[in-house]
Amino acid sequence: MAPSIRSWRLWSLALMLATVVGEYGSAMGGGSYGYAPSSRGFQPSPWSLAHATFYGDETASETMGGACGYGNLFLNGYGTATAALSSTLFNDGYACGTCYQIKCVQSPWCFSGSPFTTVTATNLCPPNWSQDSNNGGWCNPPRTHFDMSKPAFMKIAQWKAGIVPVMYRRVPCIKPGGLRFQFQGNGYWLLVYVMNVGGGGDIASMWVKGSKTDWISMSHNWGASYQAFSSLGGQSLSFKLTSYTTRETIIAYNVAPANWNVGLTYQATVNFH
Known part of the structure; x- marks a missing residue:
C-alpha cells in the first residue's frame, strides 16, 4: 500500500462541500442545454505507460473532497471509480473531470486477463520531495502516476502490491444525469x-x-x-x-x-x- 500518500491528502478533506440539489435544478427540472459540435467523436488516446497506487480503504471515504472541489463523490455521481493525478497529469486543475481506462501490466500482482477499469480524475496527488521518485515519491514530477481509490485499484490488481505498472489512455466520459x-x-x-x-x-x-x-x-x-x-x-x-x-x-x-x-x-x- 501507500500509506504516506494518504497522509499528504488529509488537507483535501477540508475542501469538501455539502451538496444539496435545489428544487429548480432537480433531475425533473432545471435547465436544458445545447452544444456546438465542434469536435464530436472524441476518440480514446493511445495507451501509455504509468504507475498506480491507491489511498483509503474499501469504503473510499478518504477520497471525498479533493483538489477538484467535487465534494461528496457519492452524492455527485462519481462513486468509487476515481483517482488522484500526479501534477504532471493534473495540469493545474484543468484535468479535473477527465476519464481514463487503466489496466495493470508486467506485474505478478495483476489480475489475469489484464482487465481495465475506468476512473474519473477528482483529486491531486501532490509531490513528496522527501522521498525518491522511485521509492515513495511516486507523484513527483515528471512521473505520470495515478493514486486510485482502493475499490478501483482492486479491479485491476491485488491491493497487497501497493504499486503496479499500468497502461492508461484517455477516454470520453459518459456521465448520465446532466451537468x-x-x-x-x-x-x-x-x-x-x-x-x-x-x-x-x-x-x-x-x-x-x-x-x-x-x-x-x-x-x-x-x-x-x-x-x-x-x-x-x-x-x-x-x-x-x-x-x-x-x-x-x-x-x-x-x-x-x-x-x-x-x-x-x-x-x-x-x-x-
Whole structure:
C-alpha cells in the first residue's frame, strides 16, 4: 500500500462541500442545454505507460473532497471509480473531470486477463520531495502516476502490491444525469463548481449569463471551479463552457431560477456523451 500518500491528502478533506440539489435544478427540472459540435467523436488516446497506487480503504471515504472541489463523490455521481493525478497529469486543475481506462501490466500482482477499469480524475496527488521518485515519491514530477481509490485499484490488481505498472489512455466520459452547477460565494461573487461533465470531461473556459446581462467571462479559481465578480442576484442564470480537450462548447440555458441561492446545486436535465 501507500500509506504516506494518504497522509499528504488529509488537507483535501477540508475542501469538501455539502451538496444539496435545489428544487429548480432537480433531475425533473432545471435547465436544458445545447452544444456546438465542434469536435464530436472524441476518440480514446493511445495507451501509455504509468504507475498506480491507491489511498483509503474499501469504503473510499478518504477520497471525498479533493483538489477538484467535487465534494461528496457519492452524492455527485462519481462513486468509487476515481483517482488522484500526479501534477504532471493534473495540469493545474484543468484535468479535473477527465476519464481514463487503466489496466495493470508486467506485474505478478495483476489480475489475469489484464482487465481495465475506468476512473474519473477528482483529486491531486501532490509531490513528496522527501522521498525518491522511485521509492515513495511516486507523484513527483515528471512521473505520470495515478493514486486510485482502493475499490478501483482492486479491479485491476491485488491491493497487497501497493504499486503496479499500468497502461492508461484517455477516454470520453459518459456521465448520465446532466451537468451539475454547485453555487458558492455571495451577492457580488459567484463561485461555481461544475460536475458530471460528459465528453472530454474537462473545462477550459466558462461564462455566465443573467437574464438581464450579456455573457460574462468567468475566471478559473481552482480545480473545477470558476468565478464571476458580478452582482447576479435576482436573475435566472445560464452557463456556457468549453472543453479543454475537445474545444466543444456547451450552452446550458436557464440552469438556475431568479431566486437561486449559494449552497445549492442546480442541474441541466440533459447531458452529452
